[in-house]
Amino acid sequence: MFNLGGPEKQADVQGFLYNLFADRRIIDLPWGIRQGLASLISSRRAPIAKKNYALMGGGSPILSETRDQAQALETHLNRGAGIDAKVFIGMRYWHPFIEDCVKQIEAWKPDEVVVLPLYPQFSSTTTLSGFEAFKKAWRGKAPVKYVCCYSDNDHFIDAHVQLIREWLKSKVGDTSNVRLLFSAHGLPEKIIKNGDPYQEQVESSVARIMAHLGDIDHVICYQSRVGPLKWIGPSTDETIQAAGRDGKAVMLIPIAFVSEHIETLVELDIEYAELAEKAGVHVYRRVPALRTNKGLIQALGAEVMKALGAVGPVIGDHDCAKCHKFCPKKRAA
Ligand SMILES: C=CC1=C(C)c2cc3[nH]c(cc4nc(cc5[nH]c(cc1n2)c(C)c5CCC(=O)O)C(CCC(=O)O)=C4C)c(C)c3C=C
Numbered sequence: 556m557f558n559l560g561g562p563e564k565q566a567d568v569q570g571f572l573y574n575l576f577a578d579r580r581i582i583d584l585p586w587g588i589r590q591g592l593a594s595l596i597s598s599r600r601a602p603i604a605k606k607n608y609a610l611m612g613g614g615s616p617i618l619s620e621t622r623d624q625a626q627a628l629e630t631h632l633n634r635g636a637g638i639d640a641k642v643f644i645g646m647r648y649w650h651p652f653i654e655d656c657v658k659q660i661e662a663w664k665p666d667e668v669v670v671l672p673l674y675p676q677f678s679s680t681t682t683l684s685g686f687e688a689f690k691k692a693w694r695g696k697a698p699v700k701y702v703c704c705y706s707d708n709d710h711f712i713d714a715h716v717q718l719i720r721e722w723l724k725s726k727v728g729d730t731s732n733v734r735l736l737f738s739a740h741g742l743p744e745k746i747i748k749n750g751d752p753y754q755e756q757v758e759s760s761v762a763r764i765m766a767h768l769g770d771i772d773h774v775i776c777y778q779s780r781v782g783p784l785k786w787i788g789p790s791t792d793e794t795i796q797a798a799g800r801d802g803k804a805v806m807l808i809p810i811a812f813v814s815e816h817i818e819t820l821v822e823l824d825i826e827y828a829e830l831a832e833k834a835g836v837h838v839y840r841r842v843p844a845l846r847t848n849k850g851l852i853q854a855l856g857a858e859v860m861k862a863l864g865a866v867g868p869v870i871g872d873h874d875c876a877k878c879h880k881f882c883p884k885k886r887a888a
Pocket residue numbers: 559560561562572575581600604615616617674678680681740741742743781811812815816817818
């Protein structure tokens with residue numbers, strides 16, 4: 556199971572940022588230039604990033620969130636699937652790194668390995684980058700399967716639908732004037748133009764959720780822009796301001812994150828909450844990430860079983876044969 560990772564303490568912040576910007580899937584330039592740029596950007600960005608991590612006690616909670624998810628998935632898989640599963644955690648840009656995770660897996664001597672991203676929607680900047688790190692480090696003999704994406708997995712969709720319904724009922728009250736803001740991490744436009752299916756998959760997740768929720772005002776928007784390139788939009792901040800102008804109550808749903816971390820706890824809950832207040836948004840609520848929600852764990856379990864080719868209920872209609880150009884099945888062919 557892998558995710559992006561995050562600094563555990565203030566002293567880790569610059570190193571974490573360096574690792575992120577030194578990734579060729581984030582900055583696609585020759586190694587020498589990329590390394591220089593990563594040093595420059597990480598040293599410039601570290602002071603403000605440190606302040607933001609300080610708002611969460613100094614570091615990111617992403618590892619402890621992921622540990623809870625790993626435990627929940629392991630219990631779920633060992634409960635009835637007829638397999639002896641162990642879930643290992645690897646992070647792309649901070650400890651425990653994917654490379655360390657690979658060593659632990661090799662020492663455990665599995666019969667089969669499933670590499671499972673904690674990103675429902677596929678991006679070359681996240682999922683593919685993690686797959687490549689795993690492949691480069693892997694020396695084991697067991698066959699390895701890669702879970703491509705699960706943006707349309709029925710359990711994943713149902714989990715969101717139920718949580719949104721619950722929050723509309725308990726936290727918004729009058730739902731006639733509410734606007735749902737599905738906020739996903741943004742990406743530079745050129746990454747989408749290069750065939751990244753992320754935006755299309757975000758839109759597909761939202762369309763499937765809204766098919767259950769019915770006729771409610773909603774918008775998809777993109778947060779966390781970094782750097783000088785043009786990013787996909789509309790941005791979450793301008794969408795919040797528009798809601799203020801339209802006199803709408805706002806309920807924000809993190810649709811591309813499955814855990815709580817700096818992008819939800821600081822950007823959405825602190826920075827955008829302040830922005831919402833200034834923009835005259837009278838009700839601003841943020842639905843929590845799915846974390847160890849039963850539906851998410853079922854979705855992950857179904858994806859693992861599907862990858863193993865094991866018998867069992869495989870829910871969802873993601874067909875890798877018709878998938879995007881980076882799909883691991885196509886790349887293996
Ligand atoms: C859907 C998930 C994510 C995509 C796509 C993604 C792309 C992407 N991110 C950056 C730059 C940064 N991301 C940072 C934090 C961060 N990003 C994701 C997820 C996606 N990123 C997560 C889960 C986190 C949180 C980690 C944590 O520590 O809690 C950061 C660090 C924070 C900051 O300084 O703002 C940066 C930088 C780029 C450039 C990019 C695509 C090109």
